[in-house]
Amino acid sequence: MAITFQSPMKLSFITSNGFSNPPSLYPINTHFSFGFNLSSVSSKTQTHITIPEPEPVFTSVKSFAPATVANLGPGFDFLGCAVDGVGDFVTLRVDPNVKAGEVSISDISGAGNKLSKDPLSNCAGIAAISVMKMLNIQSVGLSISLEKGLPLGSGLGSSAASAAAAAVAVNEIFGRKLSVDDLVLAGLESETKVSGYHADNIAPSIMGGFVLIRSYDPLELIPLKFPFEKDLFFVLVNPEFEAPTKKMRAVLPSEVTMSHHIWNCSQAGALVAAILQGDSRGLGKALSSDKIVEPRRGPLIPGMEGVKKAALKAGAFGCTISGAGPTLVAVTDDEERGREIGERMVEAFMKEGNLKALAMVKKLDRVGARLVSSNS
């Protein structure tokens, strides 16, 4: 089979231990693994490989991608996980009214009525286009219907869920030619344009479970399996408050003290150990232990400190900010206890921050973005 592939990005198979600060544009030298066995390609040569344009195997598909909790305290900027039962749906159709090789967004429902329908400005649109380019789609036009189950700017990976659902939908409609890594890269392109160059939402939304982002150049993802037989519940409490994104970024320090660095590093290690050992108590403790980001971002969320205290008092193993907030995440190993924790947190948000809030108790999503239905 002739393998032809044209990427929207310059392709190079350069393995490197190097890590640079997140670039403002998409990285040029990204390690791809395109589902084909390319291991024989020299790691030092730049190789362009083309695959023949695949035909759609369905006329329409519906996909789902879960919400995600990124950062996880000391896992700031490199760790995230997917939560079950809440996320975005994409219905994708082969649409003869759409110009071949292009995507249109026909409608957006749910919590996304502020979103642009311009596919170049919409996270689902950008991810869909990225996957179409990876697949070299030139003969078919697609239309997207996006159903937002996640509020925007909540800190639950709303943009990543849309991008993940769209990327998976395009891949499925053309017969699932791309690997998970490719879909993450497509989603990362969307994230870069919409919310910043970070994979700690998009990777777990696509892959499910906990994912550690080891490096970006090359992109290297480490799935961390929380044991099946262990219980873990996330209490997600979303206040009616728009987190001031710019401020949330501005308060991050440019430098951290060595002692705080060592502390957060050891807690990051403890967090990874707790995940792999299925130790929900240790996981919560690590989650709660960030001395670098939470102390600076917390005060920007009215009542945050009091809500965290209320969560711990109600028996949560730990509590921190989900993503850049304003949603707070607490963890427990008991669903009923989780509901109680949620109630106490909602009360505390009102009492301490004068904010209405909604709580939900969710399991870990272990599957990630997936096909929900398809029509031939």
Next chain:
Amino acid sequence: MAITFQSPMKLSFITSNGFSNPPSLYPINTHFSFGFNLSSVSSKTQTHITIPEPEPVFTSVKSFAPATVANLGPGFDFLGCAVDGVGDFVTLRVDPNVKAGEVSISDISGAGNKLSKDPLSNCAGIAAISVMKMLNIQSVGLSISLEKGLPLGSGLGSSAASAAAAAVAVNEIFGRKLSVDDLVLAGLESETKVSGYHADNIAPSIMGGFVLIRSYDPLELIPLKFPFEKDLFFVLVNPEFEAPTKKMRAVLPSEVTMSHHIWNCSQAGALVAAILQGDSRGLGKALSSDKIVEPRRGPLIPGMEGVKKAALKAGAFGCTISGAGPTLVAVTDDEERGREIGERMVEAFMKEGNLKALAMVKKLDRVGARLVSSNS
């Protein structure tokens, strides 16, 4: 049974999530678990418990404690592991010529002829005294014969191995009354006086395997089990060079950039994941990836950069400084390959740093400090 206990330290059972910078003296509020079930003791009350003075169950014992590799790249100051087949021996005797309740050091052999025989200045002596105080030994005098298998100042936890062997010997001769945590605390007292307040050598020397130091106040240790069925070999290359300890400390930065912090944190997480997943390749990669400490300390070890390159070229999965050096540690999953890597590293030390060096290939020690023999 009446439980009586007098500690050399003020005892308090205060659980706390707090972490303070390493204190210059032994921490007052240290969480003890003395092998007895003290869980009913209120965590908010300071309680002094005395145990009856135990009698010796042997007239002499011989113990062994393994060498350790601390720091492990991004695991700086909170992660260490024990290596098999190299370490220190302590022979401990009930000695009527030694004043009751005291310890003398009768002789030191092997690589330790520079060491003081004053038990208050010798790491084995300090640890032995600490354990005797924990056990409330007032009626028996002990003498120590120390056999150093480890060169001093090598970066292989020489002082910790002596302290660990002594602590275990005293505990064994009195019928093993103390828990592993207690022995680590006794060893930590020794380390504090001799080489600094850090447990990343003493904990793995006593416990074996990989150990993550999660916090000091209370002391909380997380054993990280590298799977039995997986192979892991350490190539330890010790050059004839005295690492300038003061300079090694002085070059540590007081602050690190946020991007380096995030990078090292993610590598620390990847390192923990690699250990628990038995991924020796990933372990080596993480070991090699430190952007904060190794770049500053490496240049103080002549030829270090070239030796690391030679190790990687010879197939090592990773290479970094062991402890504060000058020993370098590389990892592989094949013993024969390990020997080749060691040879290339020794050659490179001569070529790049004009230093003679010795290489050894060692497995992980999974047992930790132990009784070797005893006489009733």
